[in-house]
Amino acid sequence: MAFFYDLIFFLIFLFFLPVYLVKRKLHSGFLCRLGIMPKGIVFNSPIWIHTVSVGEAMAVKEFVSGLRGRYPGVQMVFSTVTPTGNQVARSFAQPQDVVIYLPFDFSLVVRSVLRRMRPRLFLAAETEFWPNLLSALHAYGVPAAVINGRISDRSLRGYARLKVLFAPLLRKIGFFCVQTEEDAERLVSLGVENDRIKVTGNLKFDVGISSVSVAAAGACRLTLGLGEEERLLVAGSTHEGEEELVLRAYETAAAGRRHVRLLLAPRHPRRAVEVAGLLRARGFYAVMVSELEKGGGDGREDSKAVFVLDSVGKLFDYYGAAYAVFVGGSLVPRGGHNIIEPASWSKPVLCGPYTFNFREIISIFSRDDACINVGGTGQLAQAWTELLDHPGWAAEAGRKARGVIDRHRGAGLRTLDAVALLVNGKGI
Numbered sequence: 001m002a003f004f005y006d007l008i009f010f011l012i013f014l015f016f017l018p019v020y021l022v023k024r025k026l027h028s029g030f031l032c033r034l035g036i037m038p039k040g041i042v043f044n045s046p047i048w049i050h051t052v053s054v055g056e057a058m059a060v061k062e063f064v065s066g067l068r069g070r071y072p073g074v075q076m077v078f079s080t081v082t083p084t085g086n087q088v089a090r091s092f093a094q095p096q097d098v099v100i101y102l103p104f105d106f107s108l109v110v111r112s113v114l115r116r117m118r119p120r121l122f123l124a125a126e127t128e129f130w131p132n133l134l135s136a137l138h139a140y141g142v143p144a145a146v147i148n149g150r151i152s153d154r155s156l157r158g159y160a161r162l163k164v165l166f167a168p169l170l171r172k173i174g175f176f177c178v179q180t181e182e183d184a185e186r187l188v189s190l191g192v193e194n195d196r197i198k199v200t201g202n203l204k205f206d207v208g209i210s211s212v213s214v215a216a217a218g219a220c221r222l223t224l225g226l227g228e229e230e231r232l233l234v235a236g237s238t239h240e241g242e243e244e245l246v247l248r249a250y251e252t253a254a255a256g257r258r259h260v261r262l263l264l265a266p267r268h269p270r271r272a273v274e275v276a277g278l279l280r281a282r283g284f285y286a287v288m289v290s291e292l293e294k295g296g297g298d299g300r301e302d303s304k305a306v307f308v309l310d311s312v313g314k315l316f317d318y319y320g321a322a323y324a325v326f327v328g329g330s331l332v333p334r335g336g337h338n339i340i341e342p343a344s345w346s347k348p349v350l351c352g353p354y355t356f357n358f359r360e361i362i363s364i365f366s367r368d369d370a371c372i373n374v375g376g377t378g379q380l381a382q383a384w385t386e387l388l389d390h391p392g393w394a395a396e397a398g399r400k401a402r403g404v405i406d407r408h409r410g411a412g413l414r415t416l417d418a419v420a421l422l423v424n425g426k427g428i
Contacts (some may be wrong), residue, residue, distance in 0.1 A: 029086065029101035035109040037116065041098055046075040048119040050102060053085035054312070055204075055338055056125040059148055061092050062206040063412045068094075070416055077117065079103075084268070087312045105130040114140055121423055123147050125203075127155055131169055138172040145422050147415050148203040149178040151186040152357065159190050167191035175422045177415045180360050198418045201411030202361065204340045209405070212344055217320030223292050224307055224321065225300045230259045231323035233384060236315050237267040237337040238328035243275050245331045245377045247282055247306075253384035258303070260388060263289075263318060265309035267328060267337065272310035279306050289314070316341050324348040324387050324394060326380065330355050336362070339371055343401035348387055348394050350374055364408065370400040 032038065049064065051057040057080060064076065078089040079102040089099045103109045110133045122137050122144040137144045151159070159166050170192050177200040178184050184197045226232060233253070235246045243264055254260040266275050276286035285305045292300065293311075300307075309318060319325055325342035327349060329335060335357030339349045343365070350372040355362045365371040374380045387394040 029083065032101040033104050035103045035112045037100065037113075041100075043077070043098065043117045043119075044075045044096070045118055045120050046077040046098065047071070047121045047123065048077045048079065048117065049123045049125070050079045050128055051085055051089065051125045052080065052128060053082040054088050056148075057085045057088040058207055058316075058338075058341075059203045060125050062209075063147065063203050063415060064092060066412050066416050067419075070420065074120075077119065084312045091313050102130075103133075105132045107132045107136070110136045114142070121145075121419075123419070126150055127152070129166075129169060129173075134169055134172045143174045143422055144172065145175040145177065145419060146173060147177045147419070148200075148411070149176050149187075150180070150183050151178075151190075156186050156189075163190060175418060177418050179411075182360070198414070200414035200418060201408065203411045203415065204338055204361070205405055205408040206410070206412040207338075207340060207344070209344055209409070211316060212320065213317070214320075216317040217345070220314075220318050220321035223289065224261070224263070225292075226261065226321070227259075230261055231388060232261050232263060232321055233324055233326070234263045234265065234319060234322040234342075235326045235328055236265045236319065236342070238264060238275075239267055239332050239334050240271065240274075242328050242332045243278055244282070246326065246328075246380070247279070247284070248377045249381035249384060250306075252381035253388060257388065261305075261307065263307040263309060263322070265315050265318065265328075269310050269312055272308050275308050279308070289318075319347060320345045322347055324350065324384065326350040326384075329357075331374075331376065331380070339365065339401075340405060343370070343398075343405055346398035346402040348372060348397035349401050350380065350383055352376070352380070365401065365404050368400055368404050370397070370404045372397065 047067065049060060051060055076093065076097040078093055078097065078099045080086045080089055081102050086099060086101065093099050103113045114136050119142055122142055124144070124146050125148050127150060134144060167190060170190060174196070176187055176192060176197045178187065178197060179202045181199055184199050187197055188194060224232070233250060238246060243266070246264065250262045264275055266272060272288065279286040283304060285302050287300050287305050287307050289307055289309045290311050309315060319342040322342065325347045327337050327339045327342065329337045330352030331354070333354045336351055336355035338358065339351055339361065342349050351362065353375050362371065366373065372383050374383050
């Protein structure tokens with residue numbers, strides 16, 4: 001079975017390699033993905049935590065802090081797939097930790113990495129099921145668990161079609177900590193026993209509370225050169241085609257207002273140059289935040305200036321500098337992004353109609369009237385206008401958003417308890 005999987009994976013790898021070359025996505029971690037670790041890395045029986053990208057890496061940050069408290073002195077290895085996720089992982093890794101890219105799922109590659117790393121525990125965030133990696137972990141006796149697990153509609157359809165092949169793979173995972181009862185039911189339908197599943201909640205509700213800093217938010221406003229009377233609208237994690245829709249809404253909401261500004265934060269910072277071009281085409285002046293942070297840049301006081309956040313790991317603090325926050329990936333059919341981070345700052349949170357990747361979270365907020373759902377550009381403009389016209393309503397919307405988080409915290413502690421049960425007796 002491993003041979004056929006390796007063959008299929010290799011053919012897929014060859015198919016996509018030219019695409020990555022053309023798009024210049026072969027980043028410096030490519031050799032690491034082939035199992036060739038950077039020189040000087042020393043592994044010391046670590047706990048290996050895998051997250052795919054930025055969202056998953058941010059989600060486990062507070063959980064990792066709790067894990068260090070449970071197992072002090074234990075080395076952590078963080079693996080990601082994307083460079084942006086890698087940068088986030090490096091931001092909370094400690095000197096003894098190692099940050100790598102996930103090895104490609106070839107049997108020879110993953111077995112080579114495991115022989116060198118010899119992890120004591122493997123934790124995968126959300127939904128990451130790599131057959132050869134899980135098989136090798138099982139063969140080497142390394143306990144594996146899924147944390148903050150979720151099974152999306154799309155994933156469920158794919159797994160269900162391959163249930164005969166997929167069920168044996170899931171048996172190699174010792175425990176599943178999932179976000180919702182629905183996720184648990186979906187795992188059961190795929191053949192996972194109830195006693196290996198625990199609904200622990202969403203780790204993202206624990207993210208950011210300890211990081212909320214009035215000083216950090218103030219520093220961001222100072223960087224942007226904002227006065228006390230100026231109100232900053234932030235559009236975070238936007239995608240291609242979405243910035244133009246946001247700009248249209250901003251033009252309407254800001255019309256006739258001297259003290260309203262906009263910050264665009266593309267989901268992928270490499271798109272900052274593209275976003276700047278769009279701004280110029282629409283008659284705006286793009287101000288790169290990285291230049292302001294270095295003490296350079298100009299034009300921030302221009303009434304047609306729009307800030308562009310072009311670096312990784314800064315968006316959370318700039319949410320704190322906002323008057324109201326629109327969370328992207330939701331005016332275009334990308335499925336939305338995490339609304340919990342701006343809610344942590346007690347900010348009014350807005351999102352578009354495409355939020356299928358965060359359906360449960362959006363549902364929780366909507367039940368408490370704690371997020372503002374807009375159907376398109378016109379409704380976004382109207383919502384921003386009403387928030388600007390009614391500061392009291394904006395403040396109340398922010399309080400409701402923060403209240404939802406306060407009521408749903410604790411997933412990290414529940415996950416830690418579940419992981420402790422898995423590793424009990426393993427010498428960790």
